[in-house]
Amino acid sequence: MSTVWITLGVAGGIIVVVVFGRFVWSLRPQPEMSGLPTTPLEKLGWVGVAVTAVVGVALAILVVVAGVTGFHEEATARGIFWLLMMGGIGVWSVAWYVIKKRTGGTVVDERDRAILARSLSVESVVVLLSLVAWTVTLTEVFWDEGAIPLGYLQLLFWSTFIGGAFGRSLGIILGYRREITVDA
Secondary structure (H helix, E strand, C coil): CHHHHHHHHHHHHHHHHHHHHHHHHCCCCCHHHCCCCCCHHHHHHHHHHHHHHHHHHHHHHHHHHHHHHHHHHCHHHHHHHHHHHHHHHHHHHHHHHHHHHHCCCCCCCHHHHHHHHHHHHHHHHHHHHHHHHHHHHHHHHCCCCCCCCHHHHHHHHHHHHHHHHHHHHHHHHHHHHCCCCCCC
């Protein structure tokens, strides 16, 4: 039976990657913006999307391979988990440092601050959808037991954390790639 779930998980992952790839492809610059260089904040947004996508997929694979109890109880699985998390944070920090150094210490201006403020709406939707999915799934799976194992609560937290970082980065990219209308 576990082979069926692994196959479904891998097929679902492939579908998510394809849909996400098509979505990112559609984020080409607006025609009037195509000649402008990429801003430092937009570069950080792309790095954030890439890092959170890679870490998220790697952690999903780790959970599928080790299982939720293995992910929570085995020292090797926990070590791989922390290595992935710290590696992701490290890659993003190095990118931030390099971009900040290349721009002379200025990463955001007034437009960037407005885009950062709008990116919160994308982050909020991703976090809310993650929490809804976890709540419904965990309630249905563990209804008869009356308690949720601790491993699932850690997965809930970390997947929401990674989803929030992904949503914020995606919101930044959308802020630069989608037309912004202002009501006057």
